[in-house]
Amino acid sequence: MSGSGPRVRVFFDIDGTLLYTDGAGRAALRSALEAVYGTAGPIEGYYFHGKTDPQIVVELMSGAGIAAKEIARRLPSMWPVYLEALRRELEARRAAGRITTLPGVSELLAALVGRDDVALGLLTGNIEEAARLKLAAAGITLTFDVGGFGSDSEDRSEIARIAIERSRRSAKREAFVVVGDTPEDVACARAVNARAVAVATGRHGVAELEAAGADAVFEDLRDTQRVLRCVLSLAAAASASAAEAGNDGSR
Numbered sequence: 001m002s003g004s005g006p007r008v009r010v011f012f013d014i015d016g017t018l019l020y021t022d023g024a025g026r027a028a029l030r031s032a033l034e035a036v037y038g039t040a041g042p043i044e045g046y047y048f049h050g051k052t053d054p055q056i057v058v059e060l061m062s063g064a065g066i067a068a069k070e071i072a073r074r075l076p077s078m079w080p081v082y083l084e085a086l087r088r089e090l091e092a093r094r095a096a097g098r099i100t101t102l103p104g105v106s107e108l109l110a111a112l113v114g115r116d117d118v119a120l121g122l123l124t125g126n127i128e129e130a131a132r133l134k135l136a137a138a139g140i141t142l143t144f145d146v147g148g149f150g151s152d153s154e155d156r157s158e159i160a161r162i163a164i165e166r167s168r169r170s171a172k173r174e175a176f177v178v179v180g181d182t183p184e185d186v187a188c189a190r191a192v193n194a195r196a197v198a199v200a201t202g203r204h205g206v207a208e209l210e211a212a213g214a215d216a217v218f219e220d221l222r223d224t225q226r227v228l229r230c231v232l233s234l235a236a237a238a239s240a241s242a243a244e245a246g247n248d249g250s251r
């Protein structure tokens with residue numbers, strides 16, 4: 001199937017957007033931090049949503065009074081410990097049927113992947129290997145051939161910039177749409193001139209996501225055709241306004 005509009009790269013956030021892991025990431029990080037830093041810091045009540053994995057570690061360990069230099073020194077050795085714990089936590093929840101793909105996600109991904117004017121990407125605060133583990137645990141097996149991850153940067157907007165740079169290596173003229181569940185997803189889309197579609201399946205409601213400046217907000221992704229039309233029309237508008245601004249549409 002092909003469309004007449006521009007080629008569009010749709011970047012998906014993971015947690016709260018594609019899937020829900022029932023706290024597997026939090027549990028895994030807690031045990032990894034305790035093993036490597038001797039404390040999980042103020043993790044009780046700490047808000048993970050919209051944050052990148054390295055940002056979470058730095059904030060929690062700063063909160064525990066650990067010096068920045070020491071946090072950075074131990075960080076590389078913490079990730080393998082975290083991934084091993086994550087594998088374990090995900091498997092326990094998967095076996096208990098507690099990992100869920102969010103409503104409409106499978107249908108939307110199938111609809112997008114069936115179009116030759118659409119390409120998929122990931123834009124997530126998860127480090128890359130954690131992203132892959134979570135997708136596999138939720139049974140999402142399709143390939144996102146381009147991505148930006150928490151392993152690329154602590155800063156979500158920088159992750160978005162890197163993801164777009166990678167995308168441009170595979171196709172010169174694309175319009176970019178970011179789909180996410182937090183104001184941070186909307187902000188990182190803004191930072192790179194991408195359109196932002198927000199979905200209220202995480203911790204943030206429709207009104208809050210609208211207030212954050214999303215171009216479109218959905219309660220969930222259940223209405224495949226409506227979401228698809230929205231993504232394609234935002235992409236068309238993005239490339240039209242880029243053309244009007246006198247550049248090649250790749251900005």
Ligand SMILES: [Mg+2]
Binds near residue numbers: 013014050181
């Ligand atoms: Mg999220």
